Amino acid sequence: MPNRYASVALAAALLLPFPTLADGARLDGLFARLKAAATPQEAATLVSEIWAVWAAPPPGAPEVEVLMDAAADYIRHEEYDRAVAALDEAIRLAPDYAEAFNRRATAHFRAGDHAASMADIARTLKLEPRHFGALSGLGMVQLAQGRLPEALKAYEAALDLNPHLRSAKVHADAIRAALKEREL
Secondary structure: OHHHHHHHHHHHHHOOOOOOHHHHHHHHHHHHHHHHOOOHHHHHHHHHHHHHHHHOOOOOOHHHHHHHHHHHHHHHOOOHHHHHHHHHHHHHHOOOOHHHHHHHHHHHHHOOOHHHHHHHHHHHHHHOOOOHHHHHHHHHHHHHOOOHHHHHHHHHHHHHHOOOOHHHHHHHHHHHHHHHHHHO
16 A cells, blocks of 8 residues: 555645745755855855746746736836736636735735735745745835834845845835934
């Protein structure tokens, strides 16, 4: 019977949501190297590799890649309703694809729908808790809402994962200064 259980385990592994176990192990290594990166160039290379893993379309779903590309074009052209529609379809086809939720959060934020953006950020982080881009996005939403302590917490969490995230550092420093000013 052990072979039967091994076959079931293998079949289950093939059905796992992405990122795959191999992607998870690769991300673990990339994040460890990112924290230890000695130069901005080294950090930038590692960040690019992390984004490449996150952005990789799900295996066997070429239509999701097409939808993601279309959504990126729609966002670039400020056609947020069309971007959201494309991403809705990508999510329907690949409900465990964190980057589709992250990109839809961006479209919602740019359209001014903070509640929908925060819901998609929460889903992104549930699927990929180390998504420093989503955490930075959370900081942006909270900053736009005037929720400075919460925004600072989000930016600090992003920086804990990626200490080289310059925009998060700039925002965190500005928020700290604003909060200190409030105390005076």
